[in-house]
Amino acid sequence: MRALAQNEDTIIALATPQGVGAIGVIRLSGKEAISITNAVFKGKDLTKQESHTIHFGTIRDGDKILDEVLISLFIAPKSFTKENVIEISCHGSSYIIRQIIQLLIRKGARPAKPGEFTKRAFMHGQFDLAQAEAVADLINADSEAAHQTALNQMRGGFSDEIKKLREELIHFASMIELELDFGEEDVEFASREDLTNLVNRLLKVINALIQSFDLGNVIKNGVPTVIAGKPNAGKSTLLNALLNEEKAIVSEIAGTTRDFIEDEIIIGGIAFRFIDTAGLRETTDVIEAMGVERTHAKMKTASLIIYLFDLADTSIMEVNKEINILENAGVPFLKLANKLDKADPAFIETLQGQHPDMLFLSAKDPEQVEMLKVRILELVNLDKFKKGDTVVTNIRHYDSLLQTKNSLTAVIEGIDNQVTNDFVAMDIRQSLHYLGEITGEITTDDLLANIFSKFCIGK
Template identity: 60%
Template sequence: MNLTQIHQQEVICALATPSGVGAIAIIRVSGLGSIAMVNSIFKGKNLERAESHTVHFGTIYTGDQIIDEVLVSIFKVPRSFTKEDSVEISCHGSDYIIRQILKLLVQKGARIAKPGEFTQRAFMNGQFDLVQAEAVADLIAADSEASHKTALNQLRGGFSKKLSGLRSELIHFASLIELELDFGEEDVEFAGREDLRILIESLQEAIAPLIDSFDYGNALKEGVPVAIIGSPNVGKSTLLNALLNEEKAIVTSVAGTTRDVIEDTIVLEGLKFRFIDTAGIRETTDLVESIGIERSKAAMEKADIVIFLFDSEETFLENRQLVSLLSSDKEILWVMNKIDLNAEDAEKLKADNPEIILISAQKQQGLTTLTATLVTQVNKQAANDTVVTNLRHYEHLLKTQDALSDVLSGLATGVTGDFLAQDIRLSLHHLGEITGTIVTDDLLDNIFSKFCIGK
């Protein structure tokens, strides 16, 4: 029995709701003997005789002193989140009450749970795989409709099912090649090499869109970075304020007012965007402004979408020169501001450049078209419902793809079955590490240590 399994025999407890004074707080208790332990400090119904999934009113006490009136929820093995006997104590949200109840539990033999330990136990007890366990944290952190939908799909096993299907096909061929090795002296072939080549290529075709989805998935999770770039005084800060509907950035008629990168987020149609207002890019001898301009160029490179904002044909041409600073994978939106002041010039410029979006940030004109275009730019990156949002998954998918490429190279050069088997095993290993089919205690500790305590 390893250390993780030994720890699972212990009763753990933790506050499951955010710390701080609130109306209600929930303390979670899980492990062998957890119901009896809570029953020993509870006055009310005998919790050890209670049915699973029932709630009971009573008091928590120490000696003759009442700590609080509480509701206690009972979840019996295996019908609980952790698949262990579990109890949830709903008490009043006083810090003092919470401390006293946790202190009583520790005195009775429980220990305070480590970050993510409840979810880790759920994984170890087969409640779900590692991808689904990690999705629990993503679901808690979701702050937009898109990130919530992606996390929920992974929690329900959408990504896991896709990987499981790929892995099972590969296992079949791996077993045939391993069988060949057992009959090495008889020169038999159980796994058709052409069939194996077709399978490997189909697996690579299935994995490629998952790898490609990572940039999109990461944007859903963290927010799509959008840099607002342009010459000084074309209205970048005014546009940021208009999009955020607040005075986030200082707006003046003095060129060079914005000297640093200003950033804030907004949710548009369920997608989170991180808008970055940057210093106007121009030649200057002002040291502070020069530093701001360099930061603007760095922000432009980090952004997924770049809004080039201009207010005349002259500033439009200046922005055209900046395109050479960008890598080729950037989405670019050309946006002309201040159309309320020069409508005729705006229409003429758009006639020659249909991709231009016309707005007046000051007058709130054209912003709906701009935000709709931003949403469209992001949504077109979504190739399918299964989106990779986790860097660990992405790295192992890349390693799987490399190992599969080695299998194809081996087939092309006619290597022996033992080398093919080695590359196939490596592919299976990386797929297994994603879902937790292959796992180590160090990996689990690293993953679950990032969870909040109580989850």
């Protein structure tokens, strides 16, 4: 069990979303959670009931009945926080919820801080820090991929990887420290060859985790996908077709879209943030020029660009020129030839010959739009995720892994340069420190405060 939080007050918060609903769930956690609730509950004596039981009754402020409720009882350590926990299911009226919470605060509870329930679970050893952070990711997951990744991490998938690395390194660290104690006797408890092999193996695993962060970021935050092209190429029509709603104004007048329009859909379990942009052309219209400038800015930060060519109004020379510009931009892009229904067959054949990876469609054809979705998924590399490999999604974990890599690299360099044991030991200790930061073996109050402050109140 980790060191307990400085104060062990009984905390209270609404665990369900704010606003009117069928029910609201009020959560208390702490040594006095049961006795505080029992003081206002008219029903069975909660202090004499077994854990994991539910009891019907009323919450009363003196003789005044506030509501009929169900009380869920969890006795320490058999609860999420490993403390006594009460969950009050009441009617979802904002007034009722407010009255009950205020009553329980008067009886001795205090309002919980953001993430304080999960923080207490961590402090009592319910799970490690990486798993605690995954709780927030699971709550915020809005796609199948994000849900599966967060669930895997919450259940210890990522933590297990880190713990294995750390345990293997701790053994050699102890041997090196032992050598320092016998420094004058020139003995070797840790084979430098074995240590080098271990560190190289650890670096291989850590490098794979580091490289998975790009994929993890896509899974967690979605894929920013810019729809670009010249005016009237069909960008807004395509966005509407992808979203299956009239999100963007469609017009034959060039320059209709002067700013970007953004919305999100799920394709194959992955969230894609599609951004319809102003048509790319030179213009004297000040407002349209600002839209074009914003288009260029969005294209630079996109993970994928869907670039539309108007088959009814473009030439081979223009197509090749625009593709050359896209290739120099360094952002993955999909060549999409639109308005297939209006194109000259000879022109299509020429384009297919020069650009076999170009996709031809009419944005008004639902079946062809579905084919586009398949192609988009192919361009987002999800092989690692589909194989069930551990994926890093948290920037804090990513940074700690980079620091671990640097320290382990220093261990190899130290062995190669035959540095003294105390320097090798120092680099190993640094590696263990950074790995420990991920799971919470090494932590500070400031770090914990920063992590849990980003949680919602009531979790």
